[in-house]
């Protein structure tokens with residue numbers, strides 16, 4: 670590998686049974702020529718059948734999830750030196766509490782949807798109290814993505830703030846997340862937009878601007894309805910998110 674390993678942060682997600690957790694590691698990590706990961710995450714508090722497509726799940730492809738067994742396997746990965754850190758993604762406060770009952774290594778992070786139109790008002794203080802760092806996916810509301818929303822990038826509130834500060838809407842959206850102590854994980858395939866998204870560290874939002882951002886209506890962009898099945902272990906999106914919806 671020609672890249673300097675120290676300068677690259679490798680984060681993988683794992684989805685299937687906890688046996689598959691080690692298989693996933695071998696498939697994804699060893700074939701890339703890596704010795705270790707920087708961060709390994711449980712992608713969802715959900716288990717799906719090996720090989721299933723999370724966006725198009727057939728009846729019976731969502732299986733019961735063993736929260737403690739899975740975390741124990743993650744801890745084993747950490748103890749074996751396969752990954753520097755282990756963490757969670759899309760876990761609610763209730764599911765984190767359940768996991769912490771038996772954890773010997775606490776999760777380093779919880780990677781969840783976070784943007785001005787889903788501000789994680791319940792989860793964020795909880796994770797801060799538990800010293801679990803939050804990373805925010807879809808910080809621009811997955812703008813232009815098939816399942817995404819325009820609630821962030823076409824917000825009049827953000828537009829007005831951006832104009833008054835000579836910033837772009839995406840910069841205001843990302844700066845707001847950063848000021849909450851959260852690491853936004855923004856995606857762009859465009860070099861100019863990548864550069865633009867990085868210019869958020871040498872200015873700040875005012876108290877008044879923060880108050881305006883609090884007025885933005887709240888709704889998850891991605892509710893993960895595809896995991897809900899009449900005869901499966903998850904009967905409703907409320908159950909998946911433990912009511913935080």
Ligand SMILES: NC(=O)c1ccc[n+]([C@@H]2O[C@H](COP(=O)([O-])OP(=O)(O)OC[C@H]3O[C@@H](n4cnc5c(N)ncnc54)[C@H](OP(=O)(O)O)[C@@H]3O)[C@@H](O)[C@H]2O)c1
Nearest residue numbers: 758806807808809810811812813839854855856857858862
């Ligand atoms: N853990 C999880 O369960 C989970 C779930 C969803 C997503 N994620 C991860 O989170 C990351 C980002 O999320 P996301 O891709 O869903 O949403 P996002 O970062 O909110 O939005 C990406 C979209 O915004 C556009 N964009 C980026 N910068 C822009 C700018 N400055 N101005 C205008 N448009 C801009 C991109 O288009 P261009 O590429 O054309 O710039 C792309 O269409 C991804 O790496 C994804 O893998 C994780």
